[in-house]
Amino acid sequence: MTAPDDADRWVHVLVTETLADDAVAAVVARFDDAIAADVAALTADRELRRDLHASNLAQARALLGWIAGDSDEVVPPPAAYELARTVARRGLPLKVLMQIYRAGQTVLVRHVAEVAADRVQDPILVPGIQIRLLERASRWISVSLEVLTDTYAEQRERDLRGDVARRVETVRAVVRGELLDDGVAATRLGHPTRTTHLALVAWVDGPGTTDLDTALREALPTGHRVLTVSAGSGAVWAWVSGDDVSADVVPDGVPGGVRIAVGAIGTGLDGFRRSHLEALRARAVAEAAPGAAAVVRYADVEIAYLLGGRPDAVGAFVDRELRGIDGTDAASDRLRRTVAAYLRHDRSLDAAARSLGVHRNTVRYRIRRAEEDLGRPIGGPGRLELELALAYRRVFSDPDHRS
Numbered sequence: 571m572t573a574p575d576d577a578d579r580w581v582h583v584l585v586t587e588t589l590a591d592d593a594v595a596a597v598v599a600r601f602d603d604a605i606a607a608d609v610a611a612l613t614a615d616r617e618l619r620r621d622l623h624a625s626n627l628a629q630a631r632a633l634l635g636w637i638a639g640d641s642d643e644v645v646p647p648p649a650a651y652e653l654a655r656t657v658a659r660r661g662l663p664l665k666v667l668m669q670i671y672r673a674g675q676t677v678l679v680r681h682v683a684e685v686a687a688d689r690v691q692d693p694i695l696v697p698g699i700q701i702r703l704l705e706r707a708s709r710w711i712s713v714s715l716e717v718l719t720d721t722y723a724e725q726r727e728r729d730l731r732g733d734v735a736r737r738v739e740t741v742r743a744v745v746r747g748e749l750l751d752d753g754v755a756a757t758r759l760g761h762p763t764r765t766t767h768l769a770l771v772a773w774v775d776g777p778g779t780t781d782l783d784t785a786l787r788e789a790l791p792t793g794h795r796v797l798t799v800s801a802g803s804g805a806v807w808a809w810v811s812g813d814d815v816s817a818d819v820v821p822d823g824v825p826g827g828v829r830i831a832v833g834a835i836g837t838g839l840d841g842f843r844r845s846h847l848e849a850l851r852a853r854a855v856a857e858a859a860p861g862a863a864a865v866v867r868y869a870d871v872e873i874a875y876l877l878g879g880r881p882d883a884v885g886a887f888v889d890r891e892l893r894g895i896d897g898t899d900a901a902s903d904r905l906r907r908t909v910a911a912y913l914r915h916d917r918s919l920d921a922a923a924r925s926l927g928v929h930r931n932t933v934r935y936r937i938r939r940a941e942e943d944l945g946r947p948i949g950g951p952g953r954l955e956l957e958l959a960l961a962y963r964r965v966f967s968d969p970d971h972r973s
Contacts, residue, residue: 576692576695576698578702580686580689580690580695580699581699581702581703581706582638583689584685584686584689584699585634585637585638585703586638588634588685594627594630594631594634595627597630597681598623598626598627598630600677600681601626601674601677601678602619602622602623602626604673604674604676604677605622605626605669605670605673605674605677606619606622608669608673608676609666609669609670609673612670615660616850617656617802617804617805618656618657618660618802620802620804620805621649621652621653621656621802621803621804622653622670624649624652624803624804625647625649625650625652625653626674628647628648628649628650629646629647629649629650629674629714631647632645632646632647633707633710636706636710637703637706637707637710644709644710644713644714644717646714646717646718649803650714650718651718651721652803653667653670653718653803654667654718654719654721654722654725655721655722655725655803656802656803657670657722658721658722658723658725658726658729659725659729659734659738659800661729661735661738661739664719664722664723667715667718667719667722668715671711671715674711675708675711678704678707678711679704679707682700682703682704682707683700686699686700686703736758737758737759737760737799738799738800740758740759741759741797741799741807744839744842744843745843745846745847747843749839750839751839752764752838752839755839759797761797761809761811762795762811762812763811763838763839763842764838765811765812765813765815765837765838766811766812766813766814766835766836766837766841767809767810767811767815767835767836767837767841767842767845768809768810768811768815768816768817768819768820768832768834768835768836768845769807769808769809769832769833769836769842769845769846769848769849770786770807770808770809770810770820770831770832770833770849771801771805771806771807771808771830771831771846771849771852771853772785772786772805772806772808772828772829772830772831773804773805773806773828773829773853774804774805774827774828774829775828775829782804782805782806782828783798783806785824785825785828786798786806786808786828788825789820789824789825789828789830790810790819790820791819793812793814794810794811794812794814794815794819795810795811795812796808796809796810797809797811807846807849809842809845809846811842815835816835817832817834817835817867817869820832820865820867824864824865828864829853829865829866830864830865830866831849831850831852831853831856831865831866831867831868832849832852832865832866832867832868833845833846833847833848833849833852833868834848834867834868834869848868848872849868851868851871851872851875852866852867852868852875853866854875855871855874855875855878855965856871858878858966859871859874859965859966860966862965870965871965873961874961874962874964874965874966877958877962878962884962887958887959888959888962888963891952891955891956891958891959892906892944892956892959892960892963893944894940894943894944895909895940895943895944896963904936905936905939905940905943906960906963906964907926907964908922908926908933908936908937908940909936909937909940909948909956909960910957910960910964911925911926912933912937912948912949913948913949913953913956913957913960914957917948917949919933919934919937
């Protein structure tokens with residue numbers, strides 16, 4: 571067998587091995603980190619990074635499968651088109667899309683060189699293998715960029731023809747605190763701003779083609795003004811507005827695969843902005859907390875969010891305050907819920923019992939048991955710390971979780 575034949579055989583072996591799920595995940599994680607570090611526009615844009623990851627994963631699998639196959643036709647996966655559209659919807663210049671692919675190509679070159687050098691024992695074969703891989707990869711990226719540039723341009727043209735770009739940019743200006751004039755904002759948004767607002771963030775949890783805008787509107791009761799803007803291929807920002815808006819407008823039941831994070835009620839542009847930021851924080855907790863509900867309200871997870879800023883410190887704090895009732899068993903969970911209800915109702919056995927749906931003697935027994943396990947009375951010095959630790963563990967039920 572000739573050296574070129576050996577190089578081709580090794581190319582097939584290497585890409586086939588990399589197509590394994592674990593190997594692809596490792597490569598894509600490297601792509602994500604390198605591209606985010608190289609492209610400043612991705613640093614603070616959660617949805618753009620989400621679409622980037624989906625595109626990187628799909629592109630990696632498609633590219634490796636293409637190299638391993640015998641077709642010359644380059645067909646970018648759907649997620650790559652979605653990324654191009656998201657970049658366009660953000661009003662970002664085309665160079666951002668090009669930076670993403672250039673950074674990805676740099677990572678790919680480095681990865682190919684490392685894998686070939688590690689796996690192939692014959693040093694004479696390594697350059698030939700690298701050249702073949704890079705030639706194929708460069709063609710894929712070049713053709714992909716050509717096709718996706720057209721997709722980007724088409725999306726930009728569609729947005730600029732209507733008021734989508736203006737509405738999105740107005741929303742972002744309000745959220746950034748750059749637009750403070752109620753009248754200007756209301757005119758540009760076509761939505762009342764001198765009123766009460768409840769902000770929501772809806773997203774698809776995992777792969778899917780759910781029409782989020784429609785799903786979100788159908789989950790809300792009629793009779794309120796609703797403003798929605800796309801935040802990527804898998805997320806929508808929304809505001810329910812009106813003088814009679816309350817925190818109860820969001821139902822507990824939402825379509826399968828859809829999750830909703832909800833801010834607190836706010837008034838005027840400041841309330842519009844603050845409620846949205848709270849919804850984003852609620853989403854961050856929802857995605858970090860195992861087993862979180864489909865609808866997560868910031869008011870219910872605010873303490874967990876605030877405490878989560880220093881993972882090492884909050885872990886030690888919670889462990890210390892709950893030592894003795896911090897088990898993962900059902901009995902420990904009942905004790906924690908009973909203590910939380912008891913403190914929430916200002917140490918009223920009757921009120922705690924009603925909220926828990928048990929007899930007051932059951933509450934009395936559990937409180938006595940918790941005090942024995944904790945080694946201190948409940949409600950005396952250290953009450954605030956105990957309540958904070960309980961609130962955190964209610965959201966992050968896994969004692970080993972460090973958000």
